[in-house]
Amino acid sequence: MSYANVNGIELYYETHGAGRPLVLLHGGLGSGEMFAPILPTLAADRQVVLPDLQGHGRTADIERPLDVRVMGDDIAALIDHLGLDRPDVVGYSLGGAVAMQVAFHHPDRVGRLVAASAGIRRDAAYPDILEQQGQVNAGAAEFMKATPMYELYQRVAPRPEDFPRLLDKIGEALAQDFDFTDQVRSLTVPTMIVAGDADMCPPSHFVEAFQLLDGGLRDGGWQGEGRPTGGHALAILPGLTHYNLAISPLFAAVTRDFLEAK
Template sequence: MHLPHRNFSLLVLCLVALGTQAFAQPKQKAPGSYAKINGLELYYEVHGKGRPLVLLHGGLGSTSMFGDNLKALAKHYKVIAVDLQGHGRTADIDRPLSVELMADDVAALIQHLKLGRADVFGYSLGGGVALLVGVRHPELVNKLVIVSTAFRRNAYYPEILAQQGQVNEGAAEMMKQTPMYQGYVAIAPRPQDFPKLLTKIGEAMKQDFDFSKQIASLQAPTLVMAADADLFPPSHAVEFFGLLGGGKRDGGWDGAGRPKSRLAILPGLTHYNVFASPLMVSVALPFLQEGT
């Protein structure tokens, strides 16, 4: 999960280049539903038909941030797009923002909807949540797609760690002109909670973490994706892949030596536009469809 504080102007320019529809949406009736999950009124939308795929957004985002990529996935899957705790149309509750707790929320939703085993696809914060769903609830997960997600805090570039340390409610006023803020207030049940959300995100980003041991025990085949100009070097994604058993030997002329997991470094992209790039879905689909 990442929100640069000193580089707000750069972030805004990135979002404007994508089109503000990725975040800012006019007020409208919610097209989805709510489930009572772990004290939350957890918002979710269902798009398409077929095998279930749970789609998880990044920090300060919502289901709408995937735009056309959600539609592309829904051509092949029953996509359950979730607004995580305190994001989008899911109001916050009195508990920390934690990938572990949010993973339990997603697992409870999978059970609530009687999906059986689902594929789980997450970007940034959502990627961390997806990872922990796979670790804590392996019986509910078929495959994982994890995009632009560090599994160890010290993998972030030093300047990113410094910026993360400055995220708090004091940034709320500065953000009022950004598509992120405008998108939040357009759909949030309590728009006045935005400063509190920034504080919670800032507190969460200051917590050290290292999921190396958990990744090594992961059962679900996993596609690790990162932009080639992400918040961490491409070598971190390679390390992630290695913990999944990848990169240990030649795959063989017939592919018999390939690991069950996959790695993709997406060229010409950054953390701020990878989620909207059609390349993300075009790479993920063959992995998700393999063996089905």
């Protein structure tokens, strides 16, 4: 458990296990702790680095917006700070979006990428989800006091009173339009797109992202000769939603399988 002064922020991180490094990025309003159910599987033969992203967990917020592009720079700087040699980067939800930014802008820092439950266009989310996201602001803090997210924040945050401020920043970030189609199409890092079969975006959206990576366009062939040329993959996980994917043994299993692929 330590802090790294990188890219203008004191970034909290933990390191678990030993072996080839893997940077594991949590979802919004969470922290690295959210991966506790699957961490033993991932750290069985890997060195897993668990950062807490800006304003989350044990990383205090600073005077800048929550921007996945800048947060991606934080993680690239952490990789350099720790002297990691092209670690694999795995992220879920907000962490998946940040993981993609690391691969978009710092491909030389990344071995393989797993982006889970992270849509690549804002308008891909279901309309009711976009409506709910529009209600995320400081005013919702009182209603969230009975939630695990609030309990976690109060327990570990350096400034527990910042919770309403975090909700405001998340709400502002969620309101911003985005479309990373071109960046996904240009990915050079072997990438696996992961989603639950009942995620915040329909499965067709994640298939679309896979198609941008040369996937799902033809038969794979007996020897895999028709698979995507960049070594990319897609996993739509049965029986999972946006809210339980990150703790699923199935997510851990497909992640390990992809990261160990030759």
